[in-house]
Amino acid sequence: MFKNLPDYVEDPILGLFDAYRADVRTRKVNLGIGIYCDEDGRVPVLASVRAARERIDGTEPCIYLPTEGLPGYRNAVRELVFGGATTDLQERVVTIQTAGGTGALRIGAEFLASTNTKPQICMPDPTWVNHQAIFQAAGFEVSHYPYCTPDGRFDIDGALATFKALPAGTVVLLHPCCHNPTGIDPSREEWGRLLDAIAQRALLPFFDMAYQGFAEGLDDDAWAVRECARREMPCLVASSYSKNFSLYGERVGALSIHAPGLEVAKVLGQLKVIVRRSYSCPPAQGAMLVATVLQDVQLHAQWRAELDGMRLRMLGVRASLHALLTRELPDADLSFLTRQRGMFSYSGLSGAQIERLRSRHGVYVVSSGRICIAGINASNIAQVCEALVETGFKPR
Ligand SMILES: Cc1ncc(COP(=O)(O)O)c(C=O)c1O
Structure with a gap:
């Protein structure tokens, strides 16, 4: 056997x-x-995380979280990613708690594959070593766009030329900040041109944001995501709190799906179906810590x-x-x-x-x-x- x-x-x-x-x-x-x-x-x-840990009453029984995660956590990280207030975001962004950024990528990939019989994704060359495996495992055909020029700059011309030849509906994987592995990020002007090409070709951006706050600061690092939302373009965002909360083993992440006129209940429902059959519900502790920190003004x-x-x-x-x-x-x-x-x-x-x-x-x-x-x-x-x-x- x-x-x-x-x-x-x-x-x-x-x-x-x-x-x-x-x-x-x-x-x-x-x-x-x-x-x-x-x-x-x-x-x-982090001292803020230690303080949050002290506030969480460890004597409470730890029952299953909802399939989609802790409500307070989901609201807080959605605001962190998109900026603005929950009241403005909840009509057009669905956010679920996931097992790290990796879990967000995988659930997002499965969700997209369930809506498309021949899912395709174009990712940077090079990119994080796990990207290709995650999307292939979910049934995607993977192609690449060139990422750096020989003199170590972002290859805007190479990326645009590749985007312009992609079939409509292709998912494009983007690192909004701190590109892994190169550390090379597009400028705002270059992001604008990338988003123009994505809109013209009706491509679907999937942002993988594992390092928000490590490049220029929390808001600047989310600029490309927020610009995409400001332009009312649909997108997916996998966000990770492993690095910026130093909570690697707790597996804290989130998947957000943004689209104007989003059928929120239906999208959330389908995400719950995928989570339920994969691991039923996400782990509690890390999300409780992150939510406690984000919801308390001082922390x-x-x-x-x-x-x-x-x-x-x-x-x-x-x-x-x-x-x-x-x-x-x-x-x-x-x-x-x-x-x-x-x-x-x-x-x-x-x-x-x-x-x-x-x-x-x-x-x-x-x-x-x-x-x-x-x-x-x-x-x-x-x-x-x-x-x-x-x-x-x-x-x-
Ligand atoms: C670009 C990128 N995406 C996703 C991840 C995975 O994040 P997590 O550890 O939260 O699953 C990493 C981790 O190294 C990463 O570099």
């Missing part, structure tokens, strides 16, 4: 994390997995300040890395380090350099050359720089 199963192919990022954990060297640096670490190299417990302000702190620390790391490497490599163009945003930087490291970084220096980088900036701090930045220089790192 079960003899003809295919061999398991390790997820490249999770596999690297396991290898890092198994490495017995003390001077090792994890720049692989997308987890934010603070200046002490620790995954932070909300405290969380925003903590999030700003994480964002500014990453900017500081980028500036320091840039300064240190410039000293060692004065002729190299290192401007990509400070131009790219969020947790990731696309380094252009070769496979051999990535291997040497790991084996010789204990510095773990994923095979695409993506560096997790949030894994660098004052105590390991010199080691990272030395290792990069020793491996012959030559930026584009």
Whole structure:
């Protein structure tokens, strides 16, 4: 029984994390997995979240949540994503609580596949390693649009040319901020042109927002989503609270579907059907924490300040890395380090350099050359720089 199963192919990022954990060297640096670490190299417990945890009465029985999630959480995250007040949003946006951003993508993919016999999606090349698998598993045919130019900028011409050749109804996957893995985001002017092309070709944007607040701030980072809504264009949004609340294991996310004239009850009903047959209802604890923080004026302000702190620390790391490497490599163009945003930087490291970084220096980088900036701090930045220089790192 079960003899003809295919061999398991390790997820490249999770596999690297396991290898890092198994490495017995003390001077090792994890720049692989997308987890934010603070200046002490620790995954932070946010003070706002700790305070929310204290407020939640742990003695209450934990019964099943509604299939679509906690009402207070759904309203609060819908406001965070779209801006504005629930009273204005509830007629045109359906939001459900999901198991992380991944769960939102999967439920959204299944919902779209249920409305289309030949679902197609066009996603950036490169994109987050899990995107293709999630949409293929839901029955989508996957194609790609080019994302970066050889000099490390957003490839607006390549993306527009691809969009203009897509059949109407194709879903287009977009990262509204902190593109994973490159850290390269379109400018507002470029977003405007992308949305124009999407509207002209009657394509359907699916935003994957896993890093709201990590690029410029909570509102600026949601600009593309809100502009899409302002233009009264339909869209889907998968939002994750793993990174910006530092609640990775709690699995807190949301799927929102926006459309003018949306048949709210019907859309919500179909989403509930998909959730019910998949996992029945979402987990409670993480959503209770996020809802408590977002609904309390004081905790909300405290969380925003903590999030700003994480964002500014990453900017500081980028500036320091840039300064240190410039000293060692004065002729190299290192401007990509400070131009790219969020947790990731696309380094252009070769496979051999990535291997040497790991084996010789204990510095773990994923095979695409993506560096997790949030894994660098004052105590390991010199080691990272030395290792990069020793491996012959030559930026584009
Ligand atoms: C672009 C992108 N989308 C979605 C996710 C998944 O988020 P979550 O951990 O909340 O499922 C990630 C996580 O790394 C990501 O980078």
